[in-house]
Amino acid sequence: MKKIGIMGGAFDPIHLGHLLAAEAAREQYHLEEVWFMPSHIPPHKHQAGVSGEQRLEMVKAAIQSNTDFKPLDIELQRGGVSYTVDTIREIRSIHPDLELYFIIGADMVNYLPKWEGIEDLAGMVRFIGLQRPGSFLELDALPPFIQESVLLAEMPLVDISSSLIRSRLLAGQSVRYMVPDPVYEYMIRSGLYGIHA
Numbered sequence: 001m002k003k004i005g006i007m008g009g010a011f012d013p014i015h016l017g018h019l020l021a022a023e024a025a026r027e028q029y030h031l032e033e034v035w036f037m038p039s040h041i042p043p044h045k046h047q048a049g050v051s052g053e054q055r056l057e058m059v060k061a062a063i064q065s066n067t068d069f070k071p072l073d074i075e076l077q078r079g080g081v082s083y084t085v086d087t088i089r090e091i092r093s094i095h096p097d098l099e100l101y102f103i104i105g106a107d108m109v110n111y112l113p114k115w116e117g118i119e120d121l122a123g124m125v126r127f128i129g130l131q132r133p134g135s136f137l138e139l140d141a142l143p144p145f146i147q148e149s150v151l152l153a154e155m156p157l158v159d160i161s162s163s164l165i166r167s168r169l170l171a172g173q174s175v176r177y178m179v180p181d182p183v184y185e186y187m188i189r190s191g192l193y194g195i196h197a
């Protein structure tokens, strides 16, 4: 069966932490592709300030040079709150032949017990969890059925978040090299996050 990684997020904006996490998961679990999937309305945090279309454009700009990485707009197309369990059901109905791996940072691993329909979701995907500065990944604290569905991958720790990037831009500070150049150029062209070149 073809092994596919799914990297879901608000991507407001996409940054190096997301890309390194996806690449680490791809390499360590021999995934054929990783699909980058911007959420429409995130289940557990404030809605993105930037439109879905623009977040998708930034994702495309970030991954354009890598044929193993693909954009997936299924949650933007569906609209509403982007519960992962609904998305995975939809993907499985379109591609019943895939083995799905959902890639998440440590903050989200610790939060898994609160995910909508986690009992069903844990039976449909494996999660690949990555350490992230500021969130200690504690598998032992999770219920056994969730522990069994989580695989761990190693990546160089990267203390970058979308909120850091947004606040730096608002303060007129540089975010170059925290996002790939094509994303930086897109943000300037579109005047996102109050950026000025």
Ligand SMILES: Nc1ncnc2c1ncn2[C@@H]1O[C@H](COP(=O)(O)OP(=O)(O)OP(=O)(O)O)[C@@H](O)[C@H]1O
Residues within 6 Å of the ligand: 008, 009, 010, 011, 012, 017, 018, 021, 103, 104, 105, 106, 107, 108, 130, 131, 132, 133, 158, 159, 160, 161, 162, 163, 164
């Ligand atoms: N630096 C990082 N290292 C590892 N994983 C990360 C990193 N940044 C984000 N992730 C993971 O990527 C996924 C999508 O993250 P998201 O798009 O919400 O970015 P974020 O940087 O966490 O955003 P924000 O700062 O706005 O909350 C989540 O599973 C998150 O844990």
Ligand SMILES: O=C(O)c1ccc[n+]([C@@H]2O[C@H](COP(=O)([O-])O)[C@@H](O)[C@H]2O)c1
Residues within 6 Å of the ligand: 007, 008, 009, 010, 011, 039, 042, 043, 044, 045, 082, 083, 084, 085, 104, 108, 111, 114, 115, 116
């Ligand atoms: O389905 C849920 O209940 C759920 C709860 C928290 C996060 N998620 C998904 O996990 C991914 C990362 O979430 P976030 O909030 O860090 O962007 C994104 O695809 C979210 O839709 C999903």
